[in-house]
Amino acid sequence: MLREYTEDLIKNLEKELDMLSFEDSNKLQQLEQAFHLSEVAVVKLRNYLDKYTFESEAEEIEFFKHINPKLLQKTIFYAEYFFIESKKPVGRKKSIKHHYNKAIRRLSMALDQKRDIYQYALLQENNMDSIYFLRNADMSKFRPYRDILLVNPKYDTLHSYMLGKAYAWVQLIDLLKVEIKELEKQEILGGERSRKLRWTAPKVQLIELIYALKASGVFNNGTADIKEIANTIGLLFDKQLTDYYRTFQEIRFRKKSRTVFLDTMQERLIQWMEESEGL
Structure with a gap:
C-alpha cells in the first residue's frame, strides 16, 4: 500500500x-x-x-x-x-x-x-x-x-x-x-556567426520543427532533451529561442491541423519532386 x-x-x-x-x-x-x-x-x-x-x-x-x-x-x-x-x-x-x-x-x-x-x-x-x-x-x-x-x-x-x-x-x-x-x-x-544560415520564417515554425525532431528521436539515439536541441538549432540558425514550451502548448491546441508547418513542408517537397521529375 x-x-x-x-x-x-x-x-x-x-x-x-x-x-x-x-x-x-x-x-x-x-x-x-x-x-x-x-x-x-x-x-x-x-x-x-x-x-x-x-x-x-x-x-x-x-x-x-x-x-x-x-x-x-x-x-x-x-x-x-x-x-x-x-x-x-x-x-x-x-x-x-x-x-x-x-x-x-x-x-x-x-x-x-x-x-x-x-x-x-x-x-x-x-x-x-x-x-x-x-x-x-x-x-x-x-x-x-x-x-x-x-x-x-x-x-x-x-x-x-x-x-x-x-x-x-x-x-x-x-x-x-x-x-x-x-x-x-x-x-x-x-x-x-558570419557563416551561419539565418532562419527567416516565423519562430513558431522552427519550434514546431524542433519538437518534431525531438519526437522522432534523431539526436543522440533519442536521449537529447528539448532544451539541448532548441539551443543548438537556435545557435545554428541565429535565432534566439525562449518560451518554446509555451509556444508548443499553443501548437498542441490548434483547432485544425496541429502540424501546419510540417504539412506545408511535406506538400512543397512533394511538389518540388514532381516538378523536378517533369510530372
Whole structure:
C-alpha cells in the first residue's frame, strides 16, 4: 500500500516537473516552482506516514533505502540548483563556466563526504541495512555528522537523508557539466556567426520543427532533451529561442491541423519532386 502510494506520488510529481522547461528567460521562477512542487510531495508523503504503520522491518528498510531518498533527492536538487543559478554571473560565457566549475568542485567535495553510503547503495550492499535504514537504530554507532541535526527521526533516517543528498549532488554535477558543454558549443558557433544560415520564417515554425525532431528521436539515439536541441538549432540558425514550451502548448491546441508547418513542408517537397521529375 505504501509502495503504491509513493510510486503514484513520484509519478505525478515528475509529470508536473516535465511541464517546466527551465528556459533562461524565467529559469529562477521555474526552479523555485519545481522546488515547491517537490516540497509539497514530501509533505504529502510525511502526512501519509503519520497514519501508516510499517508491516515489517523489511518494509521499513525498503522505504528508507529505495523510496524516501528519491523524493528527498528532487527537493534537495532543485533547492541547490536554484542557489547556483541565483548566483550565476551575467555576461561573459567564460565567467559563467567558471561559476559552474566552482559549483562542481564544491558539490564534489560534499559528495566525497557521503562516499561511503553512496557506494553502499551503488554496490547494492545490505549488511548494514538494519543500522542505516531503521528509525530506531542505535545512533551512538554513527560517527558525528552535521546532517544529523537536519534529520527528522520521525520521517527519515540519517543515511536515507544522506543518500538523497548524494543522489542530488551527482545529478547536479552531471547537469552542470552539460551546461558547460553547451556554453562551449555556443562559443564555437558564436565564432562562426558570419557563416551561419539565418532562419527567416516565423519562430513558431522552427519550434514546431524542433519538437518534431525531438519526437522522432534523431539526436543522440533519442536521449537529447528539448532544451539541448532548441539551443543548438537556435545557435545554428541565429535565432534566439525562449518560451518554446509555451509556444508548443499553443501548437498542441490548434483547432485544425496541429502540424501546419510540417504539412506545408511535406506538400512543397512533394511538389518540388514532381516538378523536378517533369510530372
